[in-house]
Amino acid sequence: MGTTLREIIFNIGGGIKDNKKFKAVQIGGPSGGCLTEEHLDMALDFDSLTDAGAMIGSGGMVIMDEDTCMVEVARFFMNFTQNESCGKCVPCREGTKIMLSILEKIVSGKGTVEDLDLLEELSDTITNTALCGLGKTAANPVVSSLKYFRDEYLTHVVDKKCPTKTCQGLKVIEISPELCKGCSKCSRICPVGAISGKIKEPYIIDQSKCIKCGACIESCAFTAIKEA
Numbered sequence: 001m002g003t004t005l006r007e008i009i010f011n012i013g014g015g016i017k018d019n020k021k022f023k024a025v026q027i028g029g030p031s032g033g034c035l036t037e038e039h040l041d042m043a044l045d046f047d048s049l050t051d052a053g054a055m056i057g058s059g060g061m062v063i064m065d066e067d068t069c070m071v072e073v074a075r076f077f078m079n080f081t082q083n084e085s086c087g088k089c090v091p092c093r094e095g096t097k098i099m100l101s102i103l104e105k106i107v108s109g110k111g112t113v114e115d116l117d118l119l120e121e122l123s124d125t126i127t128n129t130a131l132c133g134l135g136k137t138a139a140n141p142v143v144s145s146l147k148y149f150r151d152e153y154l155t156h157v158v159d160k161k162c163p164t165k166t167c168q169g170l171k172v173i174e175i176s177p178e179l180c181k182g183c184s185k186c187s188r189i190c191p192v193g194a195i196s197g198k199i200k201e202p203y204i205i206d207q208s209k210c211i212k213c214g215a216c217i218e219s220c221a222f223t224a225i226k227e228a
């Protein structure tokens with residue numbers, strides 16, 4: 001108690017693996033909140049964590065680096081909490097299910113700005129009306145990540161991109177017409193027949209068919225296929 005997050009993470013914990021940039025720390029178990037760089041010098045205690053939107057909870061910390069997608073983190077923890085919901089009360093039983101489905105929609109590239117408002121509304125309702133602590137704290141990762149990483153959510157729902165290239169549904173695999181030699185190897189490897197073209201001319205990927213498996217990237221000897 002009283003030790004700063006910076007000291008715990010960087011001095012005691014040894015810092016971020018591979019010298020990557022610190023992005024967030026999720027404190028308190030699956031129902032804990034995600035805090036950011038601005039909280040690193042905060043002295044840890046029950047009140048400071050609650051004020052910042054996290055909690056001591058189980059005492060666990062998950063430290064995340066620059067490669068972590070905060071929307072996917074929120075989805076991951078909501079999935080856990082939803083599975084743990086006993087089903088006795090409606091707000092938690094149904095609410096966490098709807099929140100999870102919205103987060104799944106966003107990471108698959110089908111989210112909208114209205115979904116963010118709905119997530120906030122549901123968070124508020126579940127927190128205030130669920131019967132026990134599980135439901136009352138279930139929305140914490142969503143609320144805190146929406147508060148501190150809203151831009152990242154907006155990039156998912158408006159620009160249809162995942163800034164860390166984590167979300168499979170938002171990946172765009174493209175062939176460079178300058179580098180493609182038209183050898184056809186990728187089109188023979190693609191499991192869904194999404195690549196077409198004529199020999200010795202640049203091939204193209206039909207984005208509506210592509211399932212983003214990445215097999216074609218590996219197959220091209222001319223490194224003409226990349227994730228955009």
Ligand code: SF4
Pocket residue numbers: 084085086087088089090092093130131132133134135136
């Ligand atoms: S809030 Fe508690 S009682 Fe209600 S469904 Fe969730 S786990 Fe069960």
Ligand code: SF4
Pocket residue numbers: 175179180181182183184185186187202203219220221222223224225
């Ligand atoms: S494998 Fe590479 S070079 Fe050959 S057609 Fe595909 S993108 Fe073009």
Ligand code: SF4
Pocket residue numbers: 173189190191192193194195205209210211212213214215216217
């Ligand atoms: S990523 Fe997979 S599905 Fe998409 S074009 Fe390449 S091989 Fe086909």
